[in-house]
Amino acid sequence: MKKTTFCILLIVFFTAVFCCRGQADISIKVGIYEDAPLVFVDSKGKPAGICVDILEKIASKEGWRIEYIFGTWPQCLERLKSGEIDLLLDIVYTQERSGLYDFTAEFIISDWGEAYARKESGVQSILDSRGKIVAGVSNDIYYLEFKKLAKAFKLDCAFVEAGDYAGVFKLLEENKVDIGIVSRLYGAKYGNKSGVAQTAIVFAPEDSRIASPKGKNGSFLKALDRNIVELKEDKDSYYYRVLDKWLGDVKTRRFLNFLFWFLISALGLLLIFVLLSLILKIQVGRRTRDLTAAYSKLKETQEQLIQAAKMEVVGGLASGVAHEVKNPLAIIIQGVEYLEKKIPPEDQNILMAFNNVKTAVERADNIVRDLLDFSRVSKLNMEPENINTLCEKALSLLKYQLDKSRIEVVTSLQADIPAIKMDKNKIEQVILNLLMNALQASFEGGRISVKTRFNFIAKEVALKIEDNGSGIPEEALGKIFDPFFTTKRGKGGTGLGLSVVRNIVEMHGGKIEIKNNRSGEGAAAILTFKA
Numbered sequence: 023m024k025k026t027t028f029c030i031l032l033i034v035f036f037t038a039v040f041c042c043r044g045q046a047d048i049s050i051k052v053g054i055y056e057d058a059p060l061v062f063v064d065s066k067g068k069p070a071g072i073c074v075d076i077l078e079k080i081a082s083k084e085g086w087r088i089e090y091i092f093g094t095w096p097q098c099l100e101r102l103k104s105g106e107i108d109l110l111l112d113i114v115y116t117q118e119r120s121g122l123y124d125f126t127a128e129f130i131i132s133d134w135g136e137a138y139a140r141k142e143s144g145v146q147s148i149l150d151s152r153g154k155i156v157a158g159v160s161n162d163i164y165y166l167e168f169k170k171l172a173k174a175f176k177l178d179c180a181f182v183e184a185g186d187y188a189g190v191f192k193l194l195e196e197n198k199v200d201i202g203i204v205s206r207l208y209g210a211k212y213g214n215k216s217g218v219a220q221t222a223i224v225f226a227p228e229d230s231r232i233a234s235p236k237g238k239n240g241s242f243l244k245a246l247d248r249n250i251v252e253l254k255e256d257k258d259s260y261y262y263r264v265l266d267k268w269l270g271d272v273k274t275r276r277f278l279n280f281l282f283w284f285l286i287s288a289l290g291l292l293l294i295f296v297l298l299s300l301i302l303k304i305q306v307g308r309r310t311r312d313l314t315a316a317y318s319k320l321k322e323t324q325e326q327l328i329q330a331a332k333m334e335v336v337g338g339l340a341s342g343v344a345h346e347v348k349n350p351l352a353i354i355i356q357g358v359e360y361l362e363k364k365i366p367p368e369d370q371n372i373l374m375a376f377n378n379v380k381t382a383v384e385r386a387d388n389i390v391r392d393l394l395d396f397s398r399v400s401k402l403n404m405e406p407e408n409i410n411t412l413c414e415k416a417l418s419l420l421k422y423q424l425d426k427s428r429i430e431v432v433t434s435l436q437a438d439i440p441a442i443k444m445d446k447n448k449i450e451q452v453i454l455n456l457l458m459n460a461l462q463a464s465f466e467g468g469r470i471s472v473k474t475r476f477n478f479i480a481k482e483v484a485l486k487i488e489d490n491g492s493g494i495p496e497e498a499l500g501k502i503f504d505p506f507f508t509t510k511r512g513k514g515g516t517g518l519g520l521s522v523v524r525n526i527v528e529m530h531g532g533k534i535e536i537k538n539n540r541s542g543e544g545a546a547a548i549l550t551f552k553a
Contacts, residue, residue, distance in 0.1 A: 129229030135164030
């Protein structure tokens with residue numbers, strides 16, 4: 023009996039040992055290429071960078087053994103597609119790539135494209151690129167996006183491809199090209215080249231993710247997502263130490279040093295206040311309330327500065343759009359007015375068609391002007407207006423599109439709702455934008471409801487626009503107000519609409535909330551304004 027028990031325990035022990043060893047010996051082939059500081063091979067021939075450090079941390083926790091395979095960017099993409107590697111670090115998600123590869127839902131860091139140029143080239147804005155020779159990396163997302171911009175602006179650039187970003191800068195230094203397209207992080211680290219300068223051309227904000235071959239290694243991606251979320255949520259985690267290691271500079275360290283001593287000094291003052299509170303309890307209480315109010319104001323200001331930074335790129339692009347679009351619009355208006363005079367007065371159908379064209383062109387001109395005004399935070403023309411009237415007007419403007427898609431519109435507009443001070447044109451733009459989003463999200467034969475209510479207690483006017491369409495992906499809900507973020511990029515979306523909407527609403531002292539319906543069908547946008 024004792025021998026039998028001993029043998030069973032021995033078998034269980036060795037089974038557990040071999041299972042643990044098998045679990046700890048999971049081998050993963052990971053593709054890397056030259057894109058410092060995200061991923062690269064250092065001077066000692068070892069993989070390095072932000073993505074490598076974070077992957078190594080996760081691999082250590084999950085019991086993975088990493089085998090790195092270095093190559094050019096096109097080689098890495100081909101190896102990922104063929105399954106020669108299990109994972110590829112530092113790859114941007116696109117709709118086209120999602121058909122070829124699987125991606126992590128979580129991103130490691132955000133990046134965007136930047137243009138560098140020869141100092142004597144005089145290139146600063148996108149329009150200065152006309153007729154220039156541009157270098158980029160084959161199949162690089164920022165290189166491809168710049169090509170789209172050049173085509174959209176009809177700049178007639180000549181394009182030259184390099185193997186990596188280092189090759190792009192080499193072509194610039196050797197004066198073989200005028201402009202080089204690289205990522206913002208790579209440019210910040212290696213852009214200090216002789217005769218080469220950073221331009222004001224920035225575009226295509228994207229998130230760096232990890233990808234695997236289509237339909238394979240889903241368990242790896244889930245484990246990566248889980249660990250990345252945990253690392254990001256802890257502000258003192260290894261994730262933020264890695265970012266500081268690769269992206270920190272002397273100015274940042276000086277600021278942190280100053281902040282440390284500032285906090286030490288503040289702590290000393292706080293201790294003094296605590297001691298004095300025994301005698302000056304009332305005064306300290308008042309001072310505390312003042313500091314709380316100041317902190318709230320500082321926090322609000324900080325959020326405004328962050329939003330202003332996001333909109334800086336919008337302002338630059340808006341200026342370019344204005345110059346390129348306004349002139350053609352003016353020519354169209356002149357042509358319509360000329361042809362209108364040649365039409366017999368009795369032909370009312372053609373006159374009506376010309377009036378519709380003029381109205382549409384003038385609205386397009388207003389949209390361009392409004393975008394410019396918004397990027398410059400223009401002054402509002404505030405007058406008392408009834409929001410029900412603006413809703414009815416917006417619905418009438420969209421009646422053709424709604425009828426064409428067989429969308430049922432259900433309105434519930436409170437009759438005795440009070441007028442509120444607003445810029446009529448800007449709030450009408452907001453309502454139209456939200457209705458268009460609801461229309462585009464709805465299925466043919468769907469339903470859109472528009473409701474207004476007045477809260478007598480809070481003294482607030484609320485507008486709710488709701489659809490029963492496809493809803494918003496959960497991973498996108500936190501980003502829908504970010505400039506350039508869109509779930510409709512393949513359908514022509516620019517990612518500016520909701521960012522513009524939120525800024526207009528906040529300029530009116532209002533609030534906007536967009537969320538999925540609890541029923542699981544569609545989404546709702548809720549606007550609130552003080553009456």
